[in-house]
Amino acid sequence: MSWMSKTVLVTGGAGFIGSHLCERLVSEGHNVICLDNLYTGSKENILQLLENPRFEFYRHDITFPLYVEVDQIYNLACPASPIHYQHDPVQTTKTSVHGAINVLGLAKRLKAPVLQASTSEVYGDPEVHPQVESYWGNVNPIGSRSCYDEGKRCAETLFFDYHRQHGLQIKVARIFNTYGPNMHPNDGRVVSNFIMQALQNKPITIYGQGEQTRSFCYVDDLVRGLVTLMDTSADVTGPINLGNPSEITIRELAETVIDITGSRSKLVGKPLPADDPRRRRPDIGAAQRVLGWKPEVPLKKGLTKTAKYFEELLKQPEERAS
Ligand code: NAD
Ligand code: UDP
Ligand code: UDP
Numbered sequence: 001m002s003w004m005s006k007t008v009l010v011t012g013g014a015g016f017i018g019s020h021l022c023e024r025l026v027s028e029g030h031n032v033i034c035l036d037n038l039y040t041g042s043k044e045n046i047l048q049l050l051e052n053p054r055f056e057f058y059r060h061d062i063t064f065p066l067y068v069e070v071d072q073i074y075n076l077a078c079p080a081s082p083i084h085y086q087h088d089p090v091q092t093t094k095t096s097v098h099g100a101i102n103v104l105g106l107a108k109r110l111k112a113p114v115l116q117a118s119t120s121e122v123y124g125d126p127e128v129h130p131q132v133e134s135y136w137g138n139v140n141p142i143g144s145r146s147c148y149d150e151g152k153r154c155a156e157t158l159f160f161d162y163h164r165q166h167g168l169q170i171k172v173a174r175i176f177n178t179y180g181p182n183m184h185p186n187d188g189r190v191v192s193n194f195i196m197q198a199l200q201n202k203p204i205t206i207y208g209q210g211e212q213t214r215s216f217c218y219v220d221d222l223v224r225g226l227v228t229l230m231d232t233s234a235d236v237t238g239p240i241n242l243g244n245p246s247e248i249t250i251r252e253l254a255e256t257v258i259d260i261t262g263s264r265s266k267l268v269g270k271p272l273p274a275d276d277p278r279r280r281r282p283d284i285g286a287a288q289r290v291l292g293w294k295p296e297v298p299l300k301k302g303l304t305k306t307a308k309y310f311e312e313l314l315k316q317p318e319e320r321a322s
Helices: 016-027 043-049 082-087 089-110 146-166 190-199 219-230 250-261 285-291 299-315
Strands: 007-011 031-036 055-059 072-075 114-119 170-175 204-207 213-215 240-242 247-249 267-270
Touching (some): 016 043, 043 055, 072 089, 082 089, 114 146, 190 250, 247 250
Parallel strands (some): 007 031, 114 170, 204 267
Antiparallel strands (some): 213 247
């Protein structure tokens, strides 16, 4: 194994998806440098890894230059939940844009392949459904989601310009809604909100009519997609959609969560946030063709595993579960 093992940098490695990615890379025999400023991530997510000699944690803000020697780079650093990325929108844009520039400068110096965790938000409130990679999107450039959407769009631009101008090996993944253990219980995303509410028999907060749709991918499936994309030949750059094409309304999601948790919670209406996309579903034809990838974990199974994680969290002292 050791002759194949690489040193891999994961920015945002203490976050939800990043922690699963670090776990997987270490288990495959790689050395992992996990870089994170712990803005939304947490050391709890990487606790089991901290004692592993193949794992190193590096507390650093990606908006500042970084000098490490690695063979591959996964760039995941960026708050992903609307309440967190809107809390300090200027910092969100800086993280996406300055962060991308630093990571690309690093990749250029090292001649290392670099993968960008982009997002379905680059499609905005889409007029093409399901969303295919060739669609340019429908994004409000000055709204409350713009710091994230436009930041991520600019990061994609930078990745492709470094590729064209400097010959960098880039991989751009457009990630659709992903869920699973290690999501922050209070980050306001729909799956964590609904499960936490259901487990405590509290009202389940439906924003708007609940008729908007999303398509939810279990984190293990997503991480397998990211690793498969990184391991493709240099001619594969993406952008490539990674997500589960099984689409449901937010109301149906609430009912499914009540069902799997056996909760007594009732649904309550709340105002719909600004620019909330009405529907979202990935076309994963390219991922299937190019990567031979498709999600395998059905929603109920993934939600059940996630609910078990939050149930354990609720048994722990206040500061972790609140
Ligand atoms: P997360 O908030 O759990 O993880 C992001 C991590 O980045 C956190 O650990 C945070 O502390 C770190 N971070 C933020 N700003 C930083 C900075 N300036 N310097 C260093 N570290 C910083 O979110 P996640 O769901 O794990 O998302 C990971 C990546 O995947 C993000 O780039 C996100 O945009 C992308 N993504 C996620 C989803 C999803 O549904 N979860 C969907 C599309 C795209
Ligand atoms: N950079 C970095 N680590 C490196 C190499 C570069 O953080 O190992 C940063 C560097 O500080 C610069 C950015 O990446 O701001 C872009 O680098 P590039 O070489 O493209 O641009 P330049 O240094 O010419 O501005
Ligand atoms: N949502 C909801 N109740 C909540 C949290 C979110 O109805 O408690 C809705 C939200 O308005 C959006 C969808 O669920 O339509 C997904 O929201 P999330 O913040 O998870 O992700 P994103 O909007 O970025 O897809």
